[in-house]
Amino acid sequence: MNTLKQFPYEQVLVLGLAKSGAAAARILLENGKKVRVNDFKKEENNSTAQELRxxxxxxxxxxxxxxxxxxxxxxxxxxxIPYDNVIVKEAIHRNIPVITEVELAGLLTDGPIVGITGSNGKTTTTTLIYEMLRGSGEQAKLSGNIGTVASEVARESEPEDILVMELSSFQLLGIQTFKANVSVLLNIFEAHLDYHKTLNHYANAKAKIFENQTKDDFAVFNLDDDMVVQLVDQTNAQKIPFSATQPCKDGAWFDGNMVYFKEKPIIKRKDIVLVGEHNFENILAAIAAASLMGATPEAIRHVLTTFQGVRHRMQFVREFKDRTFYNDSKATNILATSSALNAFQQPIVLLAGGLDRGNDFDDLIPYLKNVKSMVLFGQTAEKIKAAGNMAGIERVEIVDNVEQAVQHAYAQSEEGDVILLSPACASWDQYRSFEERGDMFVRAVHKL
Incomplete structure (x- = not known):
């Protein structure tokens, strides 16, 4: 078990429990810190609070x-927890530092860290890097937003373990010294503005992944995303680009037939089984990051010829009566759903809707050309219906939930159609998580 190194604080408030807060509280206590926990939920409904007490x-x-x-x-x-929370605001007013649990992870491990962030594709890219490293004989461990809380994984890690971390803008905004040996910034798209307020604030939170890197580290970045290119200028790390559209012979690139890392051919595009142009960018990023950490071309090829996606992210569910069902519940914004729609040539019955964050869905309209009908649910159903009507989609239904949506989608589908859950919204208006929403979709499909 690793101990905290160079953590200069003795009296700590852990604000909010859930998995990361509970893990942080336990680790701090083990390291002799005086810990106080504050959670808004009442204790009678809060088994974690009782356990910590x-x-x-x-x-x-x-x-x-x-x-x-x-x-x-x-x-x-x-x-x-947003920064306009009463405790957070008061802490800042009192000049008390406010950090997130991922900061502890960096202080608990002596091993290398690969950190992956971006508006879309984090989970897929993180999983690809992990699988490529494991297939190469490296001791890789998943952590962060995917799998186990980062500090818990770091606490149990060995110096030779490579921690592959999916990192959100929320986590990165609260780091002080945390550093990834290899950072990956996939893309920037307008998201989480209810939390960050402006696109610039959101982008700068993502860019904190570069903040503490040195010339001995690597920053893998998307050469095809103008905002990412601007943000990567902040880093002192060695810049490693990836591009699906232009040669970049100091990174991962594509010549129309073969994928390369630097000058080394890796795999032909036609041999990659994971569908979607957005996933091709994720693949290029993963090839670059994994190669920098010692993955072999043979292991990379094996992963890319067998890996079909992660749960809830363009997940193939089943084929039934010549209809193909895909679960893309992790598509919680318009860009993710646009990418999913672009992945198919077949007619699509789209299931969408969820939490209303105040935006409209006009940006989705150009991507609805293959959508023959829509079945909508949640707070944004009427807004997405308006976009569907503007796109000329004649059949748009609104139902109560995902389970009903599957039944209605199947009833209006025909042989050869794709039935796609890709909500373009967060799930919290009706479901505890996008996983719960996706699981309901999968169960409903199998009930058919």
Whole structure:
């Protein structure tokens, strides 16, 4: 078990529990820190709070009294808690640092870290890098937004372990010293503006992945995304581009037939089984990052000729009566759904809708050309219907939930159609997570 190194604080407030908060509290206690936990949920409905209290941690639940900041030297907040939260605002006012749990991960491990961020494609890219490294005999471990909490993985890691971390803008905004040996920035698209308020604030949060890198580190970046190209200028790391459209012989690139890393041929495009142009960019990023960490061309080829996607991200579910069903529940914004729609030539019955973050869906209209009908649900159903009507889609239905949507989609489909769940919205209006939403879709498909 690894211990915290160079963590200069003795009295810590953990704000918000969930998985990352509970992990941080336990690790801090193990390292002799004085820990206080504050969670808005009342204790009678909060088994994690009760468990931490049994460990001897001071726990305050059912609200956010400012007194929880008394004598505190640092706040470790749940990444999803916004910066206009009353405790966070007061901490900043008192000049108390506010960080996220991923900062602890960097202080707990002596091994290398590969950090992956971007608006879309993080989970797929992270999984590809992990599989490529494992296939090459490297001791890679998944952590962060995918799999286990980053600090828990780092706590148990060996110096030779490579931590492959999926990192959100929420996590990165709260780092001080955290550093990835290889950072990956996939793309920037307008997202999470309810949290970050402006696109620039959101992009700068993503760019913090470069902040502490040195000339001995690597920054893998998307040469085809203008905002990413601007942001990577901030890093001191060695810049490694990837591009699906232009040669970049110091990175990962494509000549129309063969994929290369630098001058080394890796795989023919036609041999890659993962569908979608957006996934091709993810593949190029993964090839670059994995190669820098020692993955072999043979292992990379094996992964790319067998890997068909992660759950809830363009996940093939089944073929039934010549209809093909795909679960893309992780498509929580317009760009992700646009990419999914671009992946198919067949007629599509689109299932979409979810949390209303205040945006319209006009940007989706150019990508609806293969959509023959739509079945919508959630808070944004009427807004997406308006976009569908503007795109000339004649059949648009609104239903109560994903399970009903599957039944209606199948009823209006024909042989040869793709039935695609790609919501273009977060799930929190009706479901606890995009995983829960996707699982409901999969169950409903199999019930057919």
């Amino acid at each position: 049994n460990f001897g941690i001071e726990v305050v639940t059912g609200g956010h009294p400012l007194s929880v900041l008394d004598d505190v030297e640092v706040v470790i907040k749940n990444p999803g």
